[in-house]
Amino acid sequence: MAATIDIKSLSKTxxxxxxxxxxxxxxxxxxxxxxxxxxxxxxxxxxxxxxxMVAGLLEASEGAIYFDGERxxxxxxxxxxMFQDNTxxxxxxxxxxxxxxxxxxxxxxxxxAGRIRDLLRSVKLDGFAARHPYELSGGMQQRAAFCQALVxxxxxxxxxxxxxxxxxxxxxxxxTDLQALWMTRRPTVVFxxxxxEEAVQLSSVVCVVTPRPGRIERTIEIDLPWPRxxxxxxxxxxxxxxxxxxxxxxxxGVL
Amino acid sequence: xxxxxxxxxxxxxxxxxxxRAVEWLVLRIAAAWPFLLFFVGFFLFWExxxxxxxxxxxxxxxxxxxxxxxxxxxxxxLDYTLVTGTESVLGYLLAVAxxxxxxxxxxxxxxxxxxxxxFFVSLExxxxxxxxxxxxAWLGFGLLPKVIIVVLVCFFPVALNSIHAFGSLSDELTRxxxxxxxGPLRTFWKVRLPAALPQCFVGxxxxxxxxxxxxxxxxxxxxDQGLGFYISIATGNMRPDLAFAGIFFLTxxxxxxxxxVTLAERLLIPWHISQRRH
Ligand SMILES: Nc1ncnc2c1ncn2[C@@H]1O[C@H](COP(=O)(O)OP(=O)(O)OP(=O)(O)O)[C@@H](O)[C@H]1O
Ligand SMILES: [Mg+2]
Numbered sequence: 001m002a003a004t005i006d007i008k009s010l011s012k013t014x015x016x017x018x019x020x021x022x023x024x025x026x027x028x029x030x031x032x033x034x035x036x037x038x039x040x041x042x043x044x045x046x047x048x049x050x051x052x053m054v055a056g057l058l059e060a061s062e063g064a065i066y067f068d069g070e071r072x073x074x075x076x077x078x079x080x081x082m083f084q085d086n087t088x089x090x091x092x093x094x095x096x097x098x099x100x101x102x103x104x105x106x107x108x109x110x111x112x113a114g115r116i117r118d119l120l121r122s123v124k125l126d127g128f129a130a131r132h133p134y135e136l137s138g139g140m141q142q143r144a145a146f147c148q149a150l151v152x153x154x155x156x157x158x159x160x161x162x163x164x165x166x167x168x169x170x171x172x173x174x175x176t177d178l179q180a181l182w183m184t185r186r187p188t189v190v191f192x193x194x195x196x197e198e199a200v201q202l203s204s205v206v207c208v209v210t211p212r213p214g215r216i217e218r219t220i221e222i223d224l225p226w227p228r229x230x231x232x233x234x235x236x237x238x239x240x241x242x243x244x245x246x247x248x249x250x251x252x253g254v255l
Numbered sequence: 256x257x258x259x260x261x262x263x264x265x266x267x268x269x270x271x272x273x274x275r276a277v278e279w280l281v282l283r284i285a286a287a288w289p290f291l292l293f294f295v296g297f298f299l300f301w302e303x304x305x306x307x308x309x310x311x312x313x314x315x316x317x318x319x320x321x322x323x324x325x326x327x328x329x330x331x332x333l334d335y336t337l338v339t340g341t342e343s344v345l346g347y348l349l350a351v352a353x354x355x356x357x358x359x360x361x362x363x364x365x366x367x368x369x370x371x372x373x374f375f376v377s378l379e380x381x382x383x384x385x386x387x388x389x390x391x392a393w394l395g396f397g398l399l400p401k402v403i404i405v406v407l408v409c410f411f412p413v414a415l416n417s418i419h420a421f422g423s424l425s426d427e428l429t430r431x432x433x434x435x436x437x438g439p440l441r442t443f444w445k446v447r448l449p450a451a452l453p454q455c456f457v458g459x460x461x462x463x464x465x466x467x468x469x470x471x472x473x474x475x476x477x478x479d480q481g482l483g484f485y486i487s488i489a490t491g492n493m494r495p496d497l498a499f500a501g502i503f504f505l506t507x508x509x510x511x512x513x514x515x516v517t518l519a520e521r522l523l524i525p526w527h528i529s530q531r532r533h
Contacts, residue, residue: 057430077436087431091449091526104435104445132526 002155002188003067003078005031005054010063011213012049022213024049026063029207029216033068034186038199039216040245041209042254047192048084050214051160054190055081067156077105080154080187082162086145088133094120094144095129098151105152112151119147123177139170146174150181159191163198175202179227196249200241201228208248218248316496325500331485336504338481339474342398343466343512346405350462354410355455358417368422375414383407384472391477401473401481408469409462416458420451453527456520463516467509482508 011025024046031037039047052058054065056075065072088097098116099109109116120126123143133141142162149157159178163171179202182189193199199206200222208218222241224232232238249255284291298318304310305317312320325332361367361375387404394400424447432442474483482501489497521528 052430055430055434057433075433075436077434079434081431081434083427083430085425085427087427089428089446089450091524100445101435104432104437104441106437106441 002033002186004033005156005188005190006066006069007031007050007054008063008066010050010053010060010065012046012053012058013061024212024214027214027216029219031188031190031205033188035204036182036189036191036202037205037207038191038193038203039207039209040193040196040199041214042211042249042252043194045209045212046214047209048160051081051158051190051192055079055158076156078154079156079158080149080152081158082145082149082160084161084164086133086141086162087148088141088145090133093130093132094125094136094147097133097144098148101148101151107152116147116151119150120144122181123147123174139166139174142166142170143174143177146177154187156188157190159189161192161194164194171198178202183226196242196245197233200224200238200245201233206241206245208245211252211254220245313493313495316499321496321499321503324494324496325503328497328500332482332500332504335480335482335485335501336508339467339470339483339505340508340511342401342470342473342481343405343508345398346402346469347409347462347466347512349402350406350409350413350466351459353406354413354458354462355417358414358455359421361414361418362421372418375411375418379411379415383411384469387469387473387476391473396477396479401470401478404473405466405469408465412458412461412465413455414458416461417451417455420454420458421447423454424450449524452524456516456524456527459516460513460520463513464509466512467505471505 007027007029009026009028011027012023014021014023027050039050041047049058053060054072056065056072067076067078088094089100092100095116098119099112102109102112117126117129120129123146125140125143125147128136128140128144133144136144142165145162163174166174175198181187182202191199191202203222206220206222207216208220209216220241224235224237224241228238246255302317302319305315316324357371361372384404384407386407390400390403394403428446428450432446437445470481471483471486474481475487478484482505486498486501486505489495489501
């Protein structure tokens with residue numbers, strides 16, 4: 001079962017005294033189990049900071065986070081994370097990198113061979129299993145990292161701008177993969193992005209984050225049919241959402 | 256290496272493999288010909304410039320004189336190469352055996368990082384070779400002072416590069432490891448160690464270059480055998496031809512040591528080499 005994530009008056013300040021940086025919050029937010037929630041906000045507003053706190057990789061200054069009522073105190077091992085820079089290691093093949101996720105968990109990767117193959121096929125990397133990361137393009141590396149984040153079948157997925165460095169066409173194709181995955185397995189997804197269109201296309205809920213210190217003043221439910229293909233993206237309703245969110249950022253003085 | 260989706264050729268058997276090896280060799284020589292030409296040209300120039308300008312042999316011998324006179328003294332040269340080689344290799348291995356664990360300890364201990372590390376960094380400024388006469392004075396003419404001096408000049412590159420190597424795993428990989436719940440030992444074997452090896456080898460290779468230098472200078476200071484001793488005696492006897500022959504064997508020794516370390520790098524971290532080629 002995917003988890004419901006409750007964020008309760010959470011805030012983060014880096015450093016102390018006159019050098020302290022109030023990076024984020026306070027924020028209250030509930031992320032429903034099985035929803036796809038985007039965090040959309042300007043650079044430096046604390047999106048990555050929030051993501052790390054949700055994963056239990058960074059301590060909150062105030063407030064707390066609960067997974068199905070259980071307070072996050074240590075790194076959570078039941079989630080899949082994809083960072084802005086991928087976590088592929090150069091000394092392992094694509095397959096070996098995916099297996100690394102399992103080996104670090106003390107699992108034997110052998111029984112997962114079939115699953116790894118299926119994952120690679122789903123992102124069109126079959127045939128590249130034995131290649132090393134340096135033999136892949138940036139987009140292919142990111143797709144391999146996608147498989148690495150999913151191989152242990154996490155019910156919660158955290159994505160910190162995983163598509164940030166990719167070209168428009170590759171982004172589009174990975175979005176489609178991501179959406180297909182979410183629709184079939186319905187994990188809880190938290191997705192950080194700078195792109196308004198991307199957020200509207202993928203999300204059930206878009207959270208608009210204010211400039212630093214980031215706060216979530218607006219959460220917008222995106223009521224569009226699935227899958228959100230080219231037809232949906234061309235619809236007036238889609239354009240309306242994008243336009244409205246642009247308006248919010250204009251009011252913040254970001255756009 | 257060409258990246259394509261096609262599977263790599265299977266290793267050809269027998270005659271096929273030999274043909275490939277010969278092909279490879281011919282290609283390498285073909286690729287290196289400008290260098291070889293320059294090399295040959297350099298020695299020809301040396302030979303005929305010495306003859307043309309009538310430089311006396313006790314100042315600068317010709318390459319052909321160096322070869323013939325050196326050849327006449329080959330047993331002693333080989334003997335001394337073994338002596339200097341032993342000093343260099345022993346000192347080098349000792350420096351790695353001590354420097355790597357110390358580097359590791361400093362990288363992982365915040366306390367050592369604040370005490371021993373800055374001490375090492377300031378020692379890095381001291382020209383270690385300046386200690387050579389002291390060690391000779393304290394320990395005499397034997398093998399031990401030479402080995403210690405080699406250790407001294409090899410230790411810092413090894414230790415400082417190891418500290419750097421083990422202390423610089425990216426935030427993202429560190430977080431990735433933590434998010435899997437892996438303990439420190441498993442994280443070390445699966446991620447930290449392999450990630451650190453390329454930087455460690457930067458230190459190993461640098462130290463390999465230092466090793467023969469340390470041994471030679473130690474022999475200059477005080478010894479009764481070895482290539483450093485040979486060179487200083489030959490120079491004192493106005494026999495630069497023999498000094499050059501000694502230098503030639505020292506060069507071979509340095510190349511061999513460096514070659515071994517490079518080979519080890521190739522075997523241990525082949526992925527790094529192929530990545531570097533891009
Ligand atoms: N370790 C740290 N020490 C001090 N300040 C930090 C640290 N990490 C982040 N910050 C500050 O916190 C703020 C939020 O950073 P964060 O990385 O969460 O932003 P972001 O929304 O992810 O930005 P971007 O979209 O550019 O990735 C920034 O102003 C940054 O300067
Ligand atoms: Mg960020």
